[in-house]
Amino acid sequence: MINTRILTQEFDYFAPESIKQVVELLERHGEGARVIAGGTDLINQMKEEKMSPSCLVNIMNVKGLRYIKEDEGLRIGAATKLRDVRAYCFKSRYVALYEAISSLGKPQVWNMGTIGGNLCNASPAADTAPPLLVFKARVKLVGKDGERELLLEDFFTGVNSTVLQPTELMVEIHLDPPGDGAGNAFLKVARVGADISKVSCAVFLKRQGRTCTECRVALGAVAPVPMRVKVVEEMIEGREIEESLVAKASEIVSEEVKPIDDIRSSAEYRRQVAAVTFRDVFWKAWDRAIGGKN
């Protein structure tokens, strides 16, 4: 039986102050080393014995990992706390990210958890992933051979797995500038306020009058990784928006997702709710693109 009162696992602990030191520690301790940020996911996984690192490298004291700045879009340091990202995105051009973090966990988790942690843990239900996917976010990773940058959609490889090497650290998340005439929104379906998503969806779009000139759609908790639905995006882009088109698109969303049955929902339920959630989020983003609130 799992004991959640104490942490029975034994491990070494380091709290370096620079990115260079983090990479050195990860290299020195090899596969058994894990980066810890807020710990809200990792400590749970260790208590449940799903993970047993021999060494934890805490990155919360590392300088230069906590910032939010406008620079060709939005750049967020990977160890920036969810509370700070949420506060920054409130009533901003990135409001979908505000909505996603508001629905994620609870105030305690916003205080402890980081945006990079939410991504690197790679839960299929990670709430920050769908909005970041539709903002075409890129993530910057630093390792012993220097740094590399890739699209977030190429970052996730499966449930709790990513392209991150054991000796690499995520340092930055970079969102595209939304530009004019853009609207975005996020919505999730969960049992109660602080619960994990059954289905989540984010939409980013641009409109000119009744025409949608750009559209990106992403869903969470309905496949092994948070996913873009490109068939639907192509169906909508360049078209005049009518109820019937959005209804047709939502049917495709339902067909494209690959949900599973689990403790929170059945796959069948998720398919149906994914369609409705997409439709609601689409219209919300559509209205926002001309300055509407709902």
Next chain:
Amino acid sequence: MNKRKVTFTVNGERHELVVEPNELLLNVLREKLGLTGTKYACGKGQCGACTVLVNGESFLSCLTLAVAVDGAEIRTIEGVAEPDGTLDPIQEAFLDSSAIQCGFCTPGMVLMGRELLNRNPRATEEEIREQIKGNLCRCTGYFSIVRAIKSCCEK
């Protein structure tokens, strides 16, 4: 495991302790410092009973490594009232509103209320409900807790 010396302030008092990396803040508070007001319930960060304030922000002490709060200022339920025993207005409000039944969620609830009021003394009912959405109470049905916190808000 590499034992480490950590220094933090708990309710205004400075403590220097040697801890193992796998010791949780919750257990250090309860067992090493004897501050049993902070409760262990789910141990998974789902119920909020273990909430403490770390540098003024609510943290789940059951998911916090003690080594990770080295240098921090921590406030537990024992440090909410004045040293002479005078209750904090929010504690008075919990009594006045009958917001306590079994009392197990109360330390977390009071600290969540305190954090909210420190940040936003004019919080609305919606903001109060959002603030305590991760703290479970099996007795009161939450109404009296919301009422208690609301009564401490400036109009």
